[in-house]
Amino acid sequence: MKFFVDTADIGEIRELAEMGILDGVTTNPSLVLKANRPIMEIIKDICDVVDGPVSAEVSALDYDSMIREGEILRKIADNVAIKVPLTWDGLKACRTFTGDGSMVNVTLCFSAPQALLAAKAGATFISPFVGRLDDMGIDGMELIQDIRTIYDNYPDFPTEILAASLRTTNHVKQAALAGADVSTIPPAIIKGLVKHPLTDKGLDQFVADWKKTGQTIG
Numbered sequence: 001m002k003f004f005v006d007t008a009d010i011g012e013i014r015e016l017a018e019m020g021i022l023d024g025v026t027t028n029p030s031l032v033l034k035a036n037r038p039i040m041e042i043i044k045d046i047c048d049v050v051d052g053p054v055s056a057e058v059s060a061l062d063y064d065s066m067i068r069e070g071e072i073l074r075k076i077a078d079n080v081a082i083k084v085p086l087t088w089d090g091l092k093a094c095r096t097f098t099g100d101g102s103m104v105n106v107t108l109c110f111s112a113p114q115a116l117l118a119a120k121a122g123a124t125f126i127s128p129f130v131g132r133l134d135d136m137g138i139d140g141m142e143l144i145q146d147i148r149t150i151y152d153n154y155p156d157f158p159t160e161i162l163a164a165s166l167r168t169t170n171h172v173k174q175a176a177l178a179g180a181d182v183s184t185i186p187p188a189i190i191k192g193l194v195k196h197p198l199t200d201k202g203l204d205q206f207v208a209d210w211k212k213t214g215q216t217i218g
């Protein structure tokens with residue numbers, strides 16, 4: 001499973017990229033608001049640091065304006081994935097951009113039929129939002145499982161499942177078990193994956209015992 005980071009914060013992206021565990025980045029208008037910088041600068045800076053797909057979302061809702069904005073965004077770098085909403089116009093824009101050889105991330109997916117339509121429109125990535133479904137009392141991970149089954153039934157579909165709106169380390173585990181191709185994860189959750197109380201406890205014990213040996217290595 002590929003790891004994308006879900007942030008527009010270049011400092012956090014740099015740290016993860018240097019560690020070599022990052023396969024791409026997703027941003028959205030709310031993350032751009034949080035970063036408080038012009039989107040063109042943000043996406044350019046991220047693409048300078050990360051080789052994999054960097055999702056940049058259009059703000060327009062109608063087809064013509066999405067195409068105009070997407071053209072601007074994709075000129076920033078070759079690894080920009082144009083992010084469009086899962087609407088009729090968004091899917092039309094998806095087909096146009098993928099037909100031109102650009103990557104497209106279709107976002108705000110909340111049902112399997114939506115994901116089916118996105119694959120038919122040639123999406124590079126479909127982004128089902130797990131956490132936002134969980135928030136409503138609906139099992140978001142079941143959606144990932146359903147889409148996996150559907151896409152596996154039709155191996156010609158070009159679309160990768162990008163599990164989004166992941167809020168916990170358990171979401172990441174469940175997305176991997178369900179066969180998501182990609183998980184986009186907030187930086188704090190990526191860092192949380194390393195944590196286990198028994199690792200901390202074991203390490204404390206080893207440090208204490210090593211001191212008692214009176215030895216040094218080298």
Ligand code: E4P
Pocket residue numbers: 006026027028107127129131132164165166184
């Ligand atoms: C995905 O591309 C979105 O940016 C993101 O995962 C949304 O997550 P949220 O529901 O926590 O805002």
